[in-house]
Amino acid sequence: MESKKLSVLKNRSDFLKITKAGLKVRTGDWLILAYRPNELGIVRCGWTIPRKVGNAVIRNKLKRWSRVFFRDLLSSDSAAGAINVDINLVFLKSEGDFYKKLDYERFAKQLDKAWTQLRKRV
Secondary structure: OOOOOEEEOOOHHHHHHHHHHOEEEEOOOOEEEEEEEOOOOOEEEEEEOOHHHOOHHHHHHHHHHHHHHHHHHHHHOHHHHHOOEEEEEEEOOOOOOHHHHOOHHHHHHHHHHHHHHHHHHO
């Protein structure tokens, strides 16, 4: 089976469509996964990471981790091929230096939980 490719949302109009017509999965105090099915046959991902989350290094780390997570998921999950969605990961402000201390394992666990909830709803 051919693995699906992850595409990145770049247009403001795509983010607005997800906000207006999309559904939300909240898995914790710091992450909301907003999604909307698409007819493109691909998974597209975007990020909303305000400056309150942290400096540019931390925000870029979160984006990088998200890309790694979804690429691994799409290459390993055979059922992921059946889901065509636009996803916007919304990172919420958290107390202190939460994001600075966040490790990839906890991050991936939250995203996996959100992905499981998304799969049940799509």
